[in-house]
Amino acid sequence: MGSFEFLLDGIVRAFELIVTLNPYILSITGVSIKVSGTATLLAAMTAIPLAFALSFVQFRGRHAVITLVNTGMGLPPVFVGLFVFVMLVPAGPLGFLNRIFTPEAMIIAQYILITPIITGITLSAIKAVPEPIIETVYTLGGREKDVVLTTLLEARFGVITAVLAGLGRALAEVGAILIVGGNIAYTGSVGGIGEGLSYTRTLTTAITSETSKGDISTSIALGIILIAIYLFVNVAAGFFRRQD
Amino acid sequence: MKRFYIIVILILISLISGCLDSTPDNATEELRISTTSSTCDTGILDLLNKEFENANNAKILTVCQGTGKAIATGEMGAADVVFVHAPASELTAVEKGSFINRTYVMYNYFVIIGPGNDPAGIRATENAPEALGMIAGKEQPFISRGDDSGTHNKEKAIWMAANITPSGTWYQSVGKGMGDTIMTADIREAYTLSDRGTYLAMKDKTKLVILFETDKEYLFNPYHVMAVNPEKFPDVKYDMSMKYINFLTSTEVQAIIRDYGKDKFDEPLFTPALI
Numbered sequence: 001m002g003s004f005e006f007l008l009d010g011i012v013r014a015f016e017l018i019v020t021l022n023p024y025i026l027s028i029t030g031v032s033i034k035v036s037g038t039a040t041l042l043a044a045m046t047a048i049p050l051a052f053a054l055s056f057v058q059f060r061g062r063h064a065v066i067t068l069v070n071t072g073m074g075l076p077p078v079f080v081g082l083f084v085f086v087m088l089v090p091a092g093p094l095g096f097l098n099r100i101f102t103p104e105a106m107i108i109a110q111y112i113l114i115t116p117i118i119t120g121i122t123l124s125a126i127k128a129v130p131e132p133i134i135e136t137v138y139t140l141g142g143r144e145k146d147v148v149l150t151t152l153l154e155a156r157f158g159v160i161t162a163v164l165a166g167l168g169r170a171l172a173e174v175g176a177i178l179i180v181g182g183n184i185a186y187t188g189s190v191g192g193i194g195e196g197l198s199y200t201r202t203l204t205t206a207i208t209s210e211t212s213k214g215d216i217s218t219s220i221a222l223g224i225i226l227i228a229i230y231l232f233v234n235v236a237a238g239f240f241r242r243q244d
Numbered sequence: 245m246k247r248f249y250i251i252v253i254l255i256l257i258s259l260i261s262g263c264l265d266s267t268p269d270n271a272t273e274e275l276r277i278s279t280t281s282s283t284c285d286t287g288i289l290d291l292l293n294k295e296f297e298n299a300n301n302a303k304i305l306t307v308c309q310g311t312g313k314a315i316a317t318g319e320m321g322a323a324d325v326v327f328v329h330a331p332a333s334e335l336t337a338v339e340k341g342s343f344i345n346r347t348y349v350m351y352n353y354f355v356i357i358g359p360g361n362d363p364a365g366i367r368a369t370e371n372a373p374e375a376l377g378m379i380a381g382k383e384q385p386f387i388s389r390g391d392d393s394g395t396h397n398k399e400k401a402i403w404m405a406a407n408i409t410p411s412g413t414w415y416q417s418v419g420k421g422m423g424d425t426i427m428t429a430d431i432r433e434a435y436t437l438s439d440r441g442t443y444l445a446m447k448d449k450t451k452l453v454i455l456f457e458t459d460k461e462y463l464f465n466p467y468h469v470m471a472v473n474p475e476k477f478p479d480v481k482y483d484m485s486m487k488y489i490n491f492l493t494s495t496e497v498q499a500i501i502r503d504y505g506k507d508k509f510d511e512p513l514f515t516p517a518l519i
Binding site for chain 2: 089090091092095098100101182183184185186187195196199209211212213214
C-alpha cells in the first residue's frame with residue numbers, strides 16, 4: 001500500500017458518505033448527540049445547584065463532597081462503564097429496571113462521568129466572582145436568594161464553559177458507553193455499509209467497531225464528524241471563555 | 245432555596261422517568277442476541293436476523309463481543325439468546341444452569357495465517373500443535389486474541405496440545421476482536437489464529453495468507469446457539485429465543501448458511517450442521 005493510497009481513498013469516501021447524508025452515519029451521529037446531550041442536560045441540572053450549595057451552604061461533610069467532586073473529575077470512563085454495567089445487568093442490583101444495552105444506560109454512565117466535571121468547573125467559576133460584589137448585594141439589603149442570583153449572573157460564562165466542557169467530554173468518551181450500550185445497530189443494510197440504523201452505536205463506539213472490521217473510510221467519516229462536533233463545542237466554549 | 249431544590253429534583257425525576265419510558269417499538273418484540281465477533285464481522289448474522297425479523301415481527305438487538313464476554317453477558321441475564329463458538333465454555337455455562345437448549349448450528353475450520361514468506365515454515369507441518377511449535381521454536385511474532393473468545397480458547401488448547409507455554413516478546417496478546425487482531429498481525433507481519441470466515445471477509449484488507457488449514461482435529465470450529473435459562477431470569481424472552489433457535493436449525497436457514505459467501509468469496513464461510 002504505497003503512497004498512502006488507502007488513506008486518500010478513505011478520506012474521499014468519507015466526504016462522500018457525509019455529503020450524501022448516509023443514513024447509517026446520520027443515525028449514529030443522532031444517537032451520539034441525543035445520548036451526550038441528554039446526559040449533559042441532566043448533569044448540568046444536578047451540577048450547577050450542587051456547586052452553588054457547596055459554595056453558599058455550610059454543612060457537615062461539605063469538604064468531603066468537594067474532594068469527591070474533584071476526584072470524580074478524573075474518573076476513568078471504562079471504570080464508570082463497568083460500574084453501571086454491573087449495576088444494570090439483570091443479575092445486578094438495578095437489573096429490574098431492564099435497561100442494560102439501551103441509550104438510557106449510556107445516559108446514566110455519561111451522567112456519572114460528567115456531573116463532577118461540570119460541578120468542579122462551576123465551583124471555580126463561582127469562586128472567581130469578586131467578594132465585593134457579594135458584599136454589595138448584602139449591603140443593599142439582599143437576601144440569600146439575591147446573592148445566588150447575582151453570583152449566577154456574574155459567573156454565567158464560567159457556568160456555560162463548564163456545561164460545554166461536560167458535553168465535550170461526553171461526546172468524546174468511548175469506554176463507558178461501549179460497555180453499557182453494547183454498540184448495537186439494528187439489523188439491515190443502509191447506505192451500502194452493511195449495517196442497519198444505530199440503536200446504541202455512537203460516533204466513538206462505531207469508530208472502534210468499523211476500524212476492527214477494517215472499514216477505514218467509514219471510520220474516517222465518523223471521525224471527521226466527531227471532530228467537527230467537538231470543534232464546534234470547543235469554539236463555543238472558547239467564545240464564552242473570552243466573554244468571561 | 246429549599247423550594248428551588250425540590251423543583252430541580254422534581255424536574256430531574258420527571259426527565260429521567262421520561263427517558264426510561266421511551267422504549268421504542270412496543271408493537272414488535274425485541275430479542276437480544278449476544279454473539280461473537282466472527283458472526284457479526286462476516287455479515288452472516290445480519291442476513292439471518294433480517295429473515296427472522298421479517299418472519300416474526302421482531303426486532304433483533306445484537307451485541308457483538310468475544311465468546312467469553314458473550315457468554316458472561318447471557319449469564320448475567322443481559323441477553324435472551326447467545327450464539328457462540330467455544331464448546332468447553334458453553335458446556336460449563338450449561339452445567340451451571342445459565343443456559344438451556346444448546347443447539348448445534350454450523351461449523352467451519354480455524355486457519356493459521358501469517359506472512360506469505362512463512363519465516364517459521366509452518367506450511368510443511370502435519371498438525372496445528374506442530375505448526376505453533378515451529379512459530380515458538382523460531383520465536384516468530386505471534387498475535388494472540390487474548391480476550392477469552394472462542395478463537396482464543398482454541399489457540400490455548402493448541403498450545404497445550406503442543407506442550408508449550410508461549411511467552412517472550414514474540415508472543416503478544418492484544419485483547420481485541422478478530423478483525424483488530426488480524427489488522428495488528430498484518431502490521432507486525434505476525435502469525436495469528438483466525439476463524440476462516442472472518443479471515444475471508446477481511447482478505448482484501450490484509451496481506452497475510454492462509455499458511456495452515458488442513459488439521460481437521462485441532463482446527464474444528466463449531467457454533468452453537470443456546471437460550472438464557474428463564475428460570476434464572478424470568479424477564480428473558482424465552483419463547484422468542486426458542487423461535488430463533490428453531491429458525492437457525494430450519495432447513496431453509498441451513499441452506500442460507502450453506503450458500504453464504506459463495507458469490508463474494510468464491511467459497512462458503514460456514515458449513516451448516518444439519519444438512
